Amino acid sequence: MTTTAPAPGTVDRPRTLPRRLVGRVAVAAGQLVAVSVIVFALTAALPGDTAEVVLGQQATPEQVAALRAQLGLDRPVLLRFADWVGGVLTGDPGRSLVTGVPVADELAGRLASTASVAGLALLVIVPVALAAGVTAGRRPGSVTDRVITAVATAGQAIPEFASGLVLVAVFAVTLGWLPATAGGGSFTGPAVLVLPVVVLALNQVGRLARQIRIGVVETERAEYVVHLRRLGMGERTLLLRHVLPGALPPTVQQLARVVDGLLGGVVVVEALFALPGVGAGFVEAVQGRDLPLVQGYALLFATTTVVVNLLADLVSDRLAPHREALR
Amino acid sequence: MTRRPDATLVVGSLLAGIPLLAALVGPLVAPQTPPGTTPLLPPGTEGTVLGTDVYGRDVLGLALTGGLSVVGLTVGALALAYAVGTPLGLLLAATRRRWLDTAGLRLVDVALVLPPLLVLLVLAATGRRGVLWLIVGAAFVQLPALVRLVRSAARAPGRLAVQEAQIQAGEPWWRSHLLEPARAAVGALAVDAGTRVVLVVTVLTSANFLGAGLEPTSPDWGVVIQQNGDSLFLAPETLVVPAVLVVALCAGTNLLTDRLLDRREYV
Numbered sequence: 001m002t003t004t005a006p007a008p009g010t011v012d013r014p015r016t017l018p019r020r021l022v023g024r025v026a027v028a029a030g031q032l033v034a035v036s037v038i039v040f041a042l043t044a045a046l047p048g049d050t051a052e053v054v055l056g057q058q059a060t061p062e063q064v065a066a067l068r069a070q071l072g073l074d075r076p077v078l079l080r081f082a083d084w085v086g087g088v089l090t091g092d093p094g095r096s097l098v099t100g101v102p103v104a105d106e107l108a109g110r111l112a113s114t115a116s117v118a119g120l121a122l123l124v125i126v127p128v129a130l131a132a133g134v135t136a137g138r139r140p141g142s143v144t145d146r147v148i149t150a151v152a153t154a155g156q157a158i159p160e161f162a163s164g165l166v167l168v169a170v171f172a173v174t175l176g177w178l179p180a181t182a183g184g185g186s187f188t189g190p191a192v193l194v195l196p197v198v199v200l201a202l203n204q205v206g207r208l209a210r211q212i213r214i215g216v217v218e219t220e221r222a223e224y225v226v227h228l229r230r231l232g233m234g235e236r237t238l239l240l241r242h243v244l245p246g247a248l249p250p251t252v253q254q255l256a257r258v259v260d261g262l263l264g265g266v267v268v269v270e271a272l273f274a275l276p277g278v279g280a281g282f283v284e285a286v287q288g289r290d291l292p293l294v295q296g297y298a299l300l301f302a303t304t305t306v307v308v309n310l311l312a313d314l315v316s317d318r319l320a321p322h323r324e325a326l327r
Numbered sequence: 328m329t330r331r332p333d334a335t336l337v338v339g340s341l342l343a344g345i346p347l348l349a350a351l352v353g354p355l356v357a358p359q360t361p362p363g364t365t366p367l368l369p370p371g372t373e374g375t376v377l378g379t380d381v382y383g384r385d386v387l388g389l390a391l392t393g394g395l396s397v398v399g400l401t402v403g404a405l406a407l408a409y410a411v412g413t414p415l416g417l418l419l420a421a422t423r424r425r426w427l428d429t430a431g432l433r434l435v436d437v438a439l440v441l442p443p444l445l446v447l448l449v450l451a452a453t454g455r456r457g458v459l460w461l462i463v464g465a466a467f468v469q470l471p472a473l474v475r476l477v478r479s480a481a482r483a484p485g486r487l488a489v490q491e492a493q494i495q496a497g498e499p500w501w502r503s504h505l506l507e508p509a510r511a512a513v514g515a516l517a518v519d520a521g522t523r524v525v526l527v528v529t530v531l532t533s534a535n536f537l538g539a540g541l542e543p544t545s546p547d548w549g550v551v552i553q554q555n556g557d558s559l560f561l562a563p564e565t566l567v568v569p570a571v572l573v574v575a576l577c578a579g580t581n582l583l584t585d586r587l588l589d590r591r592e593y594v
Contacts, residue, residue, distance in 0.1 A: 150582060158578050282448065
């Protein structure tokens with residue numbers, strides 16, 4: 001790679017935080033625009049008559065024509081897209097084909113349930129991953145490290161529906177300790193949430209723990225840590241004041257992936273445990289071929305991913321600004 | 328001197344080996360039940376080992392035949408992803424137009440913000456389900472990572488000197504910019520495939536579990552679990568047997584590839 005001297009007066013200065021912030025938000029906004037195009041293309045603009053697909057083979061031509069008119073399928077694609085985007089921006093992305101409820105109300109009504117499950121899972125995931133990652137990372141190569149790494153590696157690979165079913169079979173069917181599902185209605189008590197939270201945590205703890213372990217191993221090998229240990233600094237102080245602050249910034253990005261994975265995993269977990277959140281709502285909308293709802297949910301999930309990644313970028317920027325300045 | 332066997336490798340091989348064996352050899356030896364067999368028979372009755380499911384099919388037979396689609400779909404999706412992603416990554420690496428490279432990458436990155444399962448579910452909602460759409464959808468969501476990987480491998484600093492020498496020697500463009508970089512990327516792609524297998528299995532089996540994939544009568548492990556969802560308390564083995572096979576396949580494959588790719592981690 002060759003480098004050239006900068007022209008006088010154009011010395012590359014690290015971009016200021018407000019400029020970086022504006023840049024990131026612009027990228028996120030671009031991603032959202034692109035995602036809305038993809039979601040619309042997948043649901044409304046691909047070849048094939050959506051109205052026929054939604055109504056099935058038994059539908060009469062009159063019914064198909066009525067639905068085509070209702071969905072606006074007889075209008076040019078670009079106009080339909082502009083209408084839909086306009087609706088999304090003004091908070092009115094249409095109504096459910098099945099219930100007639102506004103899509104925005106349907107999504108808002110289910111968000112609380114999903115947020116509580118994902119939030120509870122995070123409360124379990126972060127401390128467990130931190131404890132496992134630090135324990136493994138401080139003694140790399142030990143039996144404890146090997147066991148933790150193996151369990152984390154295996155756990156992160158298992159699809160939520162499969163681990164969930166095995167846990168339900170053991171703890172709900174065989175032992176009868178916990179309810180198998182929420183029964184499709186509202187929560188009947190905190191016990192209903194135990195298995196969903198465990199299933200979500202099982203999958204995500206491994207990812208975070210492994211990232212924390214790598215951070216701890218690398219920081220422990222850093223010269224300043226070796227030097228401080230030689231000087232006789234207590235292990236507790238060393239860990240809390242030097243090793244963890246050095247090891248944690250890179251895990252912020254992984255934490256973002258965990259949060260994103262939680263929301264993705266919620267689709268399966270809510271369907272499995274009949275929890276009334278956005279994941280189950282999305283699956284129901286897909287099974288009912290309720291296109292306005294499917295579009296709404298798809299945009300919600302993609303937006304969550306974009307926003308979570310944006311926040312992670314900004315937080316890691318704040319924790320380790322020198323890394324960003326070097327980019 | 329005898330070396331102690333690596334415990335992670337042994338456990339990984341066993342966990343991944345059993346479902347793989349069931350998937351590949353199982354269809355040849357799977358027991359069948361005649362049409363009209365009583366549904367939800369308990370294990371050990373009427374000549375069955377594990378009983379029957381809601382459609383009266385032998386649960387052991389389903390376990391032995393349902394892995395073939397899991398393996399086949401995964402291989403198909405991976406093959407399509409590499410067949411599309413590799414040339415795309417090579418072209419982005421080969422182009423001299425920087426705007427084209429940047430635009431290509433940004434376009435590919437958009438797919439990164441689409442959760443994989445979401446794509447398959449949206450396709451299913453619009454009537455695009457079945458083997459072909461499962462393979463296309465699962466391959467599509469792998470593209471961003473693949474294109475970036477191939478582009479980086481083809482542009483590795485060590486490659487530049489080789490490429491320059493080839494250009495000076497008068498090698499044709501396709502050889503110096505496509506074929507040789509492709510050869511250089513083979514190692515990175517092989518490593519990537521080891522870890523990508525589990526991601527693809529997860530998204531495909533999850534889509535089938537959610538009813539967004541194969542036909543309801545398919546013996547696929549994910550579909551069988553979905554179809555027998557209401558028999559959890561009546562005949563738990565109809566769900567638990569395929570679920571355990573998926574758990575073992577994913578956990579074992581990840582353990583195995585992780586250990587094989589990173590054998591020096593503990594040294």
